[in-house]
Amino acid sequence: MKKLIILSIGLTAILSACNNNKAAKETEDQKISEQAIQIHDEIMPQISVFDHTTVKIDSILTNLAGIKAAHPAIDTTNTRTELSELKTKLEDATDNMMTWMKDYDAVNEDKAYQQKMYDRVVEMKKQFEDAQAGIGKSLAVFK
Template sequence: MKKLAFLITSAFAITSCANNSSSQNDLVKSQEETMKIHDEIMPQVSVFDKSAVTIDSILTNLNAIKASKPTLDTALTRQELTLLKKDLEDATDHMMDWMKEYSTDSTTVDYAHRELTRVKEMKAVFDRVSKEQQQILSKY
């Protein structure tokens, strides 16, 4: 009877260690993927900041641009550029907020999964805004 109790206890201990190891691997994998995506997005922040300055310059010089491009719809251009600048700034602000809130000390798998989901969503926004930026600013 003592041997059976020992075997059952040992089996639970081994299963528990295996589960902890699996959870730990999942945690590390999620954290690494989160940082990898962050590292892909981060360089775009400076590009977005420069683009916002470029937009300000275009908006300031819109009359001169209109003189060289008489068919330019300045009202539509102003609206399009203003919206793009807002999107660029919102994406950048979202990244900065996420970085302030992100806890590298967390050891819970659920937290790691949530943050991975958040950073993937942020990457999708950055990709969309980057594409918009390239399409719109290539006209100028």
């Protein structure tokens, strides 16, 4: 009887340890997923700003000759290049967000997958920050 009790206690301890490890792993995976979603939620609202800015850039590029007439000091060649590059940055950032959202599977329990998706969204945040800085720099003249 004593052996049975000791065996039962030992088996309970082993199962408990296995369950604790599984719970810790799930918690870690969930934490990575939650961090990825948090970053997504932080940068996602910028897409509407990027879309609006892209339309504004198109308008400026279309009317650049008229703008040059009103403001002769503007270098239209550099302005066209700078605004075209900014538009590309904004579109790339938006496209990357759409691709990430399409690809992301929040219920995937693979830690490597969650880490990869987290790393992608961190890179995307940097891309969004760079694009946002470009808006302030390139469009300051046109406000």
